[in-house]
Amino acid sequence: MSATFGNNIKTTVFGQSHGHYIGAVVDGLPLGFKIDMDKLEEFMRRRAPGKKYTTKRVEGDNVEFIAGVEDGTIISNTICAVIKNKDHNSTHYEIFKDIPRPSHADYVANIKYNGLMDMRGSGSFSGRLTAPICIVGGIAKQILQERGIQIASRLKQVGSEIDEAIDIANPDMEVLEEINRKNVPVISEKVEARIEKLLEGIREEKDSIGAKIECFATGIPIGLGEPNQDGIESILSSRIFSIPGVRAIEFGLGVEAAYMKGSEHNDEFKIRDKQVSTMTNNAGGIVGGISNGMPINFTVTMKPTASIGKQQRSFSMSKKESKYLQIEGRHDPCIAIRALPVIEAVCAIVLLDLIDIL
Numbered sequence: 126m127s128a129t130f131g132n133n134i135k136t137t138v139f140g141q142s143h144g145h146y147i148g149a150v151v152d153g154l155p156l157g158f159k160i161d162m163d164k165l166e167e168f169m170r171r172r173a174p175g176k177k178y179t180t181k182r183v184e185g186d187n188v189e190f191i192a193g194v195e196d197g198t199i200i201s202n203t204i205c206a207v208i209k210n211k212d213h214n215s216t217h218y219e220i221f222k223d224i225p226r227p228s229h230a231d232y233v234a235n236i237k238y239n240g241l242m243d244m245r246g247s248g249s250f251s252g253r254l255t256a257p258i259c260i261v262g263g264i265a266k267q268i269l270q271e272r273g274i275q276i277a278s279r280l281k282q283v284g285s286e287i288d289e290a291i292d293i294a295n296p297d298m299e300v301l302e303e304i305n306r307k308n309v310p311v312i313s314e315k316v317e318a319r320i321e322k323l324l325e326g327i328r329e330e331k332d333s334i335g336a337k338i339e340c341f342a343t344g345i346p347i348g349l350g351e352p353n354q355d356g357i358e359s360i361l362s363s364r365i366f367s368i369p370g371v372r373a374i375e376f377g378l379g380v381e382a383a384y385m386k387g388s389e390h391n392d393e394f395k396i397r398d399k400q401v402s403t404m405t406n407n408a409g410g411i412v413g414g415i416s417n418g419m420p421i422n423f424t425v426t427m428k429p430t431a432s433i434g435k436q437q438r439s440f441s442m443s444k445k446e447s448k449y450l451q452i453e454g455r456h457d458p459c460i461a462i463r464a465l466p467v468i469e470a471v472c473a474i475v476l477l478d479l480i481d482i483l
Contacts, residue, residue, distance in 0.1 A: 130364065130367070131153075131474065132478055133153050133478050133481040134151065134152070134153040134261075134265070134474060134478040134481065135151070135152040135153055136149055136151050136152075136258075136261050136474065137150045137151075138254055138257045138258060139257075140207075140254065140257070141245065141248045141251070141253075141254075142210070142245065142251035142254070143210065143248075144210060144243070145209065145210060146207045146208065146210065147208050147210060147253060147256060147257055148206055148207035148257050148260075149206055149257035149258070149260055149261050150203065150204070150205045151193075151204050151205075151264075152203050153202065153481070154199050154204060154265075154268070155268065156199055156200065156201070156202070157198065157200075158264075158267075160194065160197045160198070160199070160264055160267065161197075161267055162197050164263070164267060165260070165263045165264065166187075166188070168259060168262075168263040168266070168466055168470075169186045169187075169188060169259055169466075170186070171465065171466040172186065172255065172256060172259050172466045172467060173256075174463070176308060176462075177308045178308055178309065178321075178328075178457070178458060178459065186208055186259075187208065188206050188207075188208060188260055189206065189207050189208070189209070190204060191205050191206070191207055192204060192205040193205060194206075206261075208257065210253075218245045222240070222244070223442050224448050224450050225439055225440075225442065226431065226432065226437075226439070226450065226452060227431065227437050227438070227439060227450075228428075228431035229247060229250070229432070230244075230250040231244060247369075250369060251369065252368075252369045252370065252460065252464075255369070255464075255467040255470075258368075258470050258471065258474075259466050261474055262466075262469060262470020262472075262473045262474050263466075263470060265470070265476075265477045266470070266473040268477060269473055269477055272480070273344040274343065274345060274476065274480075275344055276340070276341070276342045276472050276473050276476075277296075277298050277301035277302050277305070277340070277341055278305070278310075278338055278339060278341070278465045278469050279291075279304055279305070279312065279338070279339055279465070280309065280310050280320075280338060280339075280461060280462070281337040281338060281424055282336060283320045283323060283324070283334060283335075283459060283461070284320075284323055284334045284335070284336070286316055286320050286323060287316070288311040288312055288313055289312050289313045289316065291312070291341075293341070293377065293406045293407075293409070293420065293422040294404075294406035295420075296341045296343065296420055298343055300312060305465065305466075308321070308462075309321055309324075309462070310462075310465060324458050327458045328458045331433055331434025332429075332434075332435055332458070333429040333430035333431075333433050333457070333458050333459065333460075334429050334458065334459050335372075335426065335427055335428050335429045335459075335461070336459055336461030337424055337425065337426050337427070337461070338425045338461055338464060338465055338468050339422070339424045339425075340422070340423055340425070340469060342410075342420060342421040342422075342472055345410060345416045345418065345419075345420070345476070346416065346480070347415075347416055347417060347418040348415060348416060349415065349416040349476070349479045349480065350411065350415045350416055350479060351414055351415070352413055352415070353414060356413070356414020356415065357415070357416060357421070357475075357479065358376055358411055359414065360475055360479070361374075361423070361471070361472065361475050362374050364471045364475050365423075365425055365471055367471075368425075368464065368467055368471065370427045370428050370430075370460050370461075370464065371425055371426070371427060372426045372428045373425070373426040374423055374424070374425050374426070375424045376408065376409035376410075376422065376423045377406060377407045377408045377409030377411075377422055377423075378390065378407045378409075379409075379423075379424060382407070390407050391407075392406060392419075393405070402418065402419065403419055406419045406420060406422060409421060409422040409423055410422060421472075421476075425464075425468055427460055427461040427464055428460075429459075429460075430457050430458065430459065430460045432452050432454065432456040433452060433456070434451065434452060434453075434456075435451070436450070437449070437450050437452075438450075
C-alpha cells in the first residue's frame, strides 16, 4: 500500500480520519518560494466540512508546518505539514467492524488486512485524507500562478441539474474563481437555486446524490507530457482516481465524441498574429498525451455519498447472515461540493511535476 506519488515533486500523505493528525511530506518544491498563507487558508476552507450543504463535522483544517517552512518561506527540500483532527466521534463506527457499509471499503479492507486496519471514519480510505492533498496542491497552485498558469473549477452538474455551458477553448477563469465563493459553485443563478432545492430535499430524505466537476488549467506551455503511459491524461487520470468517490474522468468533449464525426470533433488549426492555436478545444488541450497550448479541460464524475441515513441491506461478517444497517453520523448530501479544491489540487500537483520535468 503506497501513499507516495510524483516524480520531481514527491508527496506522501499520512494519517487516518479519526487519528490525532493527518498531513503530508513533500520533496522538491522550490526553495525560497514565499507561500501566501492567507490564500492557502482560503483554499483549505473550500474543502473543509461544516458549511451549508456539507457534513456538520466541524474541522478548521488549520495547517501547521512542522518542518521545511519558516515565516511562510520554503527553506528545505523536504517540508512537512500537519492538520490536527478535532471533531470526530468514533462510536458510530463500531458496528461497521462486523456489518459493512454498502459501497464503502469496510468489507474488502477487512478481508485484505485481516481486520487490522483502523477503519474509524473510513480510516485511510476517507475523504478526510484529501485535506493534506489540498495543502500541497494549494502551494502548487500558487507556484504555477507565478508562472502564468491558472487552475479553476466549477460544479458542472448535480443530479439532472446542469449548469450553463462554458467555451472550453476560452474559459473565463475570473468567473470560475468568483463562483467558488458560493455554497453551490455554478455560474447560472437559476441552476444554483434549483440545486439548492434539490440538496435540501436529498438531505431531508437522508439520501445523497452524484455530480460532475469541470476543471480548467490555462497558460499551459506546449510540450508537457509524453506519449502513451506517461501522457498527461494517463498521469492525471491515475491521480484523480486516487480521490475517494471518483467514478469517471473525461477530457474535452469526452464521451460525446462517440456521437460525432471526425469532421466535427477534430480541432482545426488557426494562425493569429503568427501564433498557433486551434479553432475548438474538443481534445481538452492534450493530443497524443502532450499539451498543445490550449486550456487543459477535464470533467470528473463523483458518485453519491455512500454514507446515507436510509436503511440498507448488508450482512454480519462474523455470523454470515443478512442484516439491515442504518448509518448514523454526519455526512455530505453531495461530496462533489467539497471535492472541487481537491480536483484543482491534484491537477496543480501533476502539472507542476510535469513542468519541472520539461
